Amino acid sequence: MSPSASLVISLLSASAVFAHSSLKYRATPQVYDACIKANDVALTFDDGPYIYLRSISDHFTAAGAKATFFMNGNNWDCIYNPDRISDVKYAYAAGHMIGSHTWSHADLPTLSTAQIQDGMFRMEEAFSRILGIKPAFMRPPFGDYNSNIQSIAAARGQSLALWDWDTGDADGNTTAQSEALYQDVINAKVTNALILEHETEETTSTTLVPFAINLFQSHGYNLVTMAECLGVDPYQAIGVPQTQSSSWTCDGTPDPGAACGGSIACETGTPVFSSTTTSGSTGPTPTPTPNQYFHPSASASKCLTAASNADGAAVEIEDCVSGGSTSQSWTISGNLLQIFGTRCLTVPPGSSADGTKLQISTCTNGNTNQQWIISGNTLQWSGHSSCLDLTNGVATNDNPASLKFSMQIWTCTGGPNQAWTHTTGPGTSGGGGQTIRPGASSNTCLSAPSAANGGPVVVQPCSSGSASQQWSHVGNTLVVYNSFCMDITGGSTTAGTKIQIWSCTPGQTGDANQQFTVTSSKMIQWVGQNDCIDLTNGNLTAGNQVQSWTCTANNSNQIWNFV
Ligand SMILES: *[C@@H]1O[C@H](CO)[C@@H](O)[C@H](O)[C@H]1NC(C)=O
Ligand SMILES: *[C@@H]1O[C@H](CO)[C@@H](O)[C@H](O)[C@H]1NC(C)=O
Ligand SMILES: *[C@@H]1O[C@H](CO)[C@@H](O)[C@H](O)[C@H]1NC(C)=O
C-alpha cells in the first residue's frame, strides 16, 4: 500500500475517534420531536430493513457520517430473512443507530394496550436476537401516539422519536420535491434538524441520500444519529446477539399493518436479552467451522496469524503459509474465533480504547472480550462499536518481536482497514484466487478465455487450476491473470452491458468501471451503482458472456459463489 493510501486510512481512523464521543446518559423516556445540539442534523430512515439499507449505510460511511434507522419486523420484508439479518448487522456494525418502528407498522392509537405491547415486544425481541441491543427509541408508525402509548413506551424504557421535517419521500413527493425540502431546511438557517425519510424508497437510497449528505456537509452541519443530536444513549443496554434458530420467523406473527389477537397470542412481557453468552442458554450449540483463514480484503496472500500458541500471544499479519498453518487456521464457533484448539481471539481485559492491541488467550465461557460478530467483511467486537482493524492499514508481515503491526480494535468505520475476507484453507497466495460459480451450477465457472484488453468474461465448465478461472478480490477489483480486472464495458450503466477484462493494477481505485463489492447475498455489485453481474438469460452454455443488470434480490442469475 502506498504511503499516501496509508495516510488517508489513518486520517479516516482518526476522524472516527472524534465522531464517536463517549457515552452520555440515559434520559427518562420522553417524546422528542427535534434535536438539541447545535449544528447537528439527524437523517432518519423508517420502514426497513429492506434491500436499500446497505447502500444507504455505505453512503453515510463513505462521508464519515451516521444515520438512524427505525425498523419494523414484518413490513416490506421479514427482518428474519437471512439477507435482512445480515444487512441489519451490517448497518449496526457501521455505527448507525437502530431504533424500533414496531413489529408490523400498525397505527398504534387504534390498538389495545396488549396489542401495542405486542408490537413493541416483537421488535425488542428481534433486536435482542440479531444485535443484542435493547432499543431506547421507538418511532410510532405515522407519528401517531397518545398518552397511553407514551406510558407503555416509557414503561419499556423507550422514548418516542418524532421529527421536525418530513421529506415526504414515501408520501408521493418527487425526488425534486424532497430535495427542495432539504433546501428549505438550509434556507431556514436552522440550528439543527431531525428529518424523516424512508429506507424503502429506491430513489431515496440512490439520489436523496447522496444529495442530502453533500448539502448538509457543505453547509457545515454534522450528520449524526438521533441519540447523538440529543446527547443521550441510543440503547438501553448492549449485550450479545443470540444464535439463530427456527424460532426466528415472521410466520405466525402479525401481518404488515395488523396486530395480535385471534390465533396470534399477544406478547406483553419482556423478551430474553443476553448480556453474556453462556453455553447452551441460547438455542442450539453452533457447529464450529474449522480451517478458516482471515485475509485483509486488500491482500489475499496475507493471513491473520497468532505470533505463538502462548496465552497472551500477539495477533498479527503474515504471508499465508501454503498448505496451511496451525498459527493461521481459525475455527469459527458461534461468536468465538478459536485457534490452537483452546485459544480465542481476545481484547485484553481493561481496555476498549481505539488502538488496543489484540491477543489470543484461553477461551473462557461467557468472556465478552472473546465475542465477535462476522458481518459482511467486518469482524465486530460484540456489544461494542469496535472492529478488528489492520493497524495503520498496512498489511506488512510483522517481524518477530517488533509487534509494530499487531492487530488492533478501532471504532467501526466500514473502511478498508476493517475489511476482512475469510477462506476455507489458506487460499492461494501470490496471484492465485478463487473460482466464481453461478448459484445455479456448481461445475460452471466465470472464465476470461483470453488475457487481453476487451477479452470477454463468459461461463465455462470449471477446469481445475485454469488461470482463466482464478479470480482474486483485491480491494474492490476482481483480478484474473494477475494484471487484468473485471470491467464494465465502456462504463455503461445500461442494463445488458457485457462484461470484459482490461489491464489494471490490482486493488486500484482510480477506474470506477472495475470496482465491485460482493454483497452478503452473494451478488457482485458495481460500486456506487445499482448494477450487478448477471448470468445473461440464465444461460449456462459455455461461451455465454455475462452482463450487468439492475441488482435484483433473489435473482438466481445474480448469485455467485466464490469457491
Ligand atoms: C413534500 O415536498 C414539499 C416541497 O419541498 C414540502 O413542502 C413538503 O413538506 C413535503 N412533504 C410532504 C409530506 O408533502
Ligand atoms: C446460450 O449461450 C450460447 C453461447 O453464447 C448461445 O450460443 C446460445 O444461443 C444461448 N442460448 C440462449 C437460449 O440464449
Ligand atoms: C427471497 O427468497 C426467500 C426464500 O425464497 C423469501 O423468503 C424472501 O421473501 C425473498 N425476498 C425477496 C425480497 O423477494
Ligand SMILES: [Zn+2]
Ligand atoms: Zn413508517
